[in-house]
Amino acid sequence: MFVMCKREFISLFKGIKSIIMIAILFAVSYYAAKFSSVLSSGVELTAGEAEDIHTIGLLSVILLLGQLFVFGLSHDTINREIHERTMRFLVTRASRSTILFGKFLGIWFFWLFCIVVSFLLISIFSKKFDLFIFSQTMSLVTYQAALAVLLSVLIPRPGYTMFLGNILGLMLPAFGFWAAFSPNGWVNWMKYFIPFYYLERDDFTFLVILGLAGMMLLAAYAVFRRREC
Structure with a gap:
């Protein structure tokens, strides 16, 4: 599972889409935190909202565009292997559960890295690392990654998951x-x-x-274990 996780994790850093998405995430986190004082001075906020104002940029991106970002990078994490017939080789080297959960963990660790760096950028201005909001953000990313894996298992063609992923990511x-x-x-x-x-x-x-993410992963595994490669 570690090998599969590492393979997926490294592959997500390759390509222009990954670079653009990471750049957007980091830039929004940094500048939203930097200018959060301007927003807080112009809007009436409660004490709790004012305390968390530094994270508003990152949370907005993850809530509104996070699913689109995850689908954009990982919509074909399983069906690409099946479509290119590399899955036949993988199943001879590892169990299907290892393949599926290893790929999910690779996606999860990729976004964990991105979110941790984003929160570190935010902490430059907030002077703290908000573990509660970080945990909420990672729970959302976990859900989004599990949904991407499920979609990739249910739909055999990568082109279809790209199209449907864009629609779902926006809607x-x-x-x-x-x-x-x-x-x-x-x-x-x-x-x-x-x-x-x-x-x-x-x-x-x-x-x-x-x-909910765990249920989607179990559903994905139930389908994947019966699918011909």
């Missing part, structure tokens, strides 16, 4: 906020399966997001 945040705050009973129940509902709370209910 899921909007739908998530709508479901979380909509009074419509036909829509409101869906909020329990979308992470935004749990992130609006200032407690540890965000841990439910990790459970």
Whole structure:
């Protein structure tokens, strides 16, 4: 699993898309934190909101564009191997669970690196490393990575996952906020399966997001173990 994780982790740093996304993440984190005092002086905030104002840029990017970024880099993490027939070689060297969970961990550690560096940039101005908000952010990224893996297992063609990933990446945040705050009973129940509902709370209910991610990974494995390579 370590070899598969390392392989996926290193591969995510290659390519212009990765460089652009990392640059956007770091730039937004740095400059939003740098000029957060300007925003806080122009908007009336509670004491808690003022304390967390330095993270607003990073959180906005992860909430609104995070799924799009994750899909953009990892939409084909499984089906690319199947499409290029390299999966036939991989399954002779490792179990399917090792392949799937190793790839997921590689994606997760890539985003862990990006988020840690972003929070370190923020800490230059905030003078602290907010472990609670960091944990919330990583729970969201975990959900997004698990969804990308599930999509890559369910849809056999990389081109289709790229198209669907772009659509979901743009629509899921909007739908998530709508479901979380909509009074419509036909829509409101869906909020329990979308992470935004749990992130609006200032407690540890965000841990439910990790459970949702685990369910998606188990579903992905159940499909993957029966799929021909």
